[in-house]
Amino acid sequence: MGDLRLMKGNEVIAEAAIRCGCDGYFGYPITPQSEVMETLMLRRPWEETGMVVLQAESEVASINMMFGGASSGKKVMTSSSSPGISLMTEGISYMAGAELPGVIVNVQRGGPGLGTIQPSQADYFQATKGGGHGDYRLIVLAPNSVQEMNDFVDLGFELSFKYRNPALILTDGVIGQMMEKVELSEFKPRLTDKQIEEKYGEWIASGKKPDRERHIKTSLEMVSEVQEKNNERFQAKYRAMEKDEVRFEAIQCDDAEYVIVAYGVSSRISQKAVVLLREQGIKAGLLRPITLFPFPTQKINQLTDKAKGFLSVEMSSGQMIEDVKLAVNGKTKVEHFGRMGGVIATPGEVVDAVKQKLIGG
Amino acid sequence: MDELQLADIIKPENKVYGKSKIMTDTPMHYCYGCSHGVVHKLIAEVIEEMNIQEDTIGIAPVGCSVMMYYYLDIDWLQAPHGRAPAVATGYKRTNPKKYVFTYQGDGDLAAIGTAETMHAVNRGENIVMIFINNAIYGMTGGQMAPTTMIGQSTSTSPHGRDVEVNGYPLKITELIAQLPGSAYVTRQSVHTPATVRKCKKAIRKAFENSAKNIGTSFIEVVSTCNSGWKLDPVESNKWMEENMFPFYPLGDIKDSVHDDVEKYSVQKNKK
Numbered sequence A: 001m002g003d004l005r006l007m008k009g010n011e012v013i014a015e016a017a018i019r020c021g022c023d024g025y026f027g028y029p030i031t032p033q034s035e036v037m038e039t040l041m042l043r044r045p046w047e048e049t050g051m052v053v054l055q056a057e058s059e060v061a062s063i064n065m066m067f068g069g070a071s072s073g074k075k076v077m078t079s080s081s082s083p084g085i086s087l088m089t090e091g092i093s094y095m096a097g098a099e100l101p102g103v104i105v106n107v108q109r110g111g112p113g114l115g116t117i118q119p120s121q122a123d124y125f126q127a128t129k130g131g132g133h134g135d136y137r138l139i140v141l142a143p144n145s146v147q148e149m150n151d152f153v154d155l156g157f158e159l160s161f162k163y164r165n166p167a168l169i170l171t172d173g174v175i176g177q178m179m180e181k182v183e184l185s186e187f188k189p190r191l192t193d194k195q196i197e198e199k200y201g202e203w204i205a206s207g208k209k210p211d212r213e214r215h216i217k218t219s220l221e222m223v224s225e226v227q228e229k230n231n232e233r234f235q236a237k238y239r240a241m242e243k244d245e246v247r248f249e250a251i252q253c254d255d256a257e258y259v260i261v262a263y264g265v266s267s268r269i270s271q272k273a274v275v276l277l278r279e280q281g282i283k284a285g286l287l288r289p290i291t292l293f294p295f296p297t298q299k300i301n302q303l304t305d306k307a308k309g310f311l312s313v314e315m316s317s318g319q320m321i322e323d324v325k326l327a328v329n330g331k332t333k334v335e336h337f338g339r340m341g342g343v344i345a346t347p348g349e350v351v352d353a354v355k356q357k358l359i360g361g
Numbered sequence B: 001m002d003e004l005q006l007a008d009i010i011k012p013e014n015k016v017y018g019k020s021k022i023m024t025d026t027p028m029h030y031c032y033g034c035s036h037g038v039v040h041k042l043i044a045e046v047i048e049e050m051n052i053q054e055d056t057i058g059i060a061p062v063g064c065s066v067m068m069y070y071y072l073d074i075d076w077l078q079a080p081h082g083r084a085p086a087v088a089t090g091y092k093r094t095n096p097k098k099y100v101f102t103y104q105g106d107g108d109l110a111a112i113g114t115a116e117t118m119h120a121v122n123r124g125e126n127i128v129m130i131f132i133n134n135a136i137y138g139m140t141g142g143q144m145a146p147t148t149m150i151g152q153s154t155s156t157s158p159h160g161r162d163v164e165v166n167g168y169p170l171k172i173t174e175l176i177a178q179l180p181g182s183a184y185v186t187r188q189s190v191h192t193p194a195t196v197r198k199c200k201k202a203i204r205k206a207f208e209n210s211a212k213n214i215g216t217s218f219i220e221v222v223s224t225c226n227s228g229w230k231l232d233p234v235e236s237n238k239w240m241e242e243n244m245f246p247f248y249p250l251g252d253i254k255d256s257v258h259d260d261v262e263k264y265s266v267q268k269n270k271k
Ligand SMILES: Cc1ncc(C[n+]2csc(CCOP(=O)(O)OP(=O)(O)O)c2C)c(N)n1
Pocket: B062, B063, B064, B065, B081, B104, B105, B106, B107, B108, B109, B132, B134, B136, B137, B138, B139, B140, B145, B225
């Protein structure tokens, strides 16, 4: 057994960053995720690994600091909650356009506006459909445990460097604030500048060398035909992600007549609901997307062979349900159940929703 | 005596001036008489003379100089409008040995990017910031800038800037000098050979400072935008001298290392 701890989800994000060899964290306080930077500041990783931790003047600044660090091939990250992510969308779009890697964590709270500090899943559209301006996508990972908060920091960096595209960990106030047992990752040393040059020398702006053209990290291209080519390249990356990076967990889906689709905290609640439904003789299953982009479209479509109905359970008015409907493609019924404004659904409510909306309806 | 031949004159030892190797051969897109090109050239010369091409990273803004990366043969980052100081911070903090400079217009630095500007300097980021104050938004077609003069007409203040509506021109450079994080703050211009030479000296000093880790070096260059001002280049220089210099006086504003930290420190409030 490795390093077992009882920790909060947000604290684990910080610990995982240090352990995976992150070079820099830039952030701005906002509930319910302030523990990420607080933990980092207490831990002083700059003394241990040389990782930079900086409190920025705003989320606008933190994402642009990420742009700066990422341009040199450094592993940089930020975390925030919904209103802060809205401020970052400009910078995120620029990073996607300049093809820069990096990990962004959104510990979602309720909206719109200042909304509430209570947990929510109302940023699904923003996370999975780009969020900012222009045709781009983020790799979106949705942890549903403190363990996955640990695992997905490293995975997020791996994927974001593989595709040279920002990755978003889309979580919520429950997963961020709750304490669970977690096995922390082994320490990985930060890459040296020499190693970074060897690995990413082709694209990073690390200072113009005599034997190569200058490297320009920009999202601007004024020649329409070239900009179209750039966009085609981005789209090809997103299609490759759809082919190779779909991750999900299917619980009792093999014989399921009623499939709940849920991610993050809603999947934890729904997992319990499946147990309760099975106890009552109802063949229920849970399909949990782990990547929200790319979405497990094919898997959901396969489940329509047996399933008589799908219930998208989200703490929102129903956003992911649109992707579930696209996957089901009209073959059977798709309904939504969710609470809003920071209210957390109970397993009993999910059981009732399955009965009323899928079986009874 | 034999007549002097051209070949006798064109000899390496007679060379008094040449194009910097850091300048590319790409034709510039700037209007005739625009200050941007002159300042680019000075930065290129300083980088060449200091032999820091491999260690210098430029942060291009959004504005007429957005495509500055076509003209200087170094590695570049192109920041969102106003965010260059934050981008520079992220780069410099994770690559402390590099020379990092931002190059920004007045709209970029003193309007949309005011927060990023003030806070980068306040943190004393060891970067160089070059601020092209042409009192207008050149790129978007000559709209009013925070630095536009009272009475100056622009496309969004066609009857002249009105204090009642738009407030006063922003002397952001003086504000920057107030911050303990700034080490060197100066205001220059590039409209005569003498001012060009002075400006180059200031740029050189700013780059040298950044290796000393003494805080931010900030150079405002009071500039012309003849297209935006609707004046020819010569008239523009005259208009700048007569109208801008009295309000934006040239010269060093600050040249000192960090203020005494003790002065700002308190007793610990937590055990
Ligand atoms: C977020 C955003 N808002 C507005 C613009 C449009 N825009 C481009 S350049 C510019 C003004 C540039 O003026 P300045 O910084 O003074 O540079 P100059 O062109 O005068 O050198 C504006 C408003 C933009 N690109 N991005």
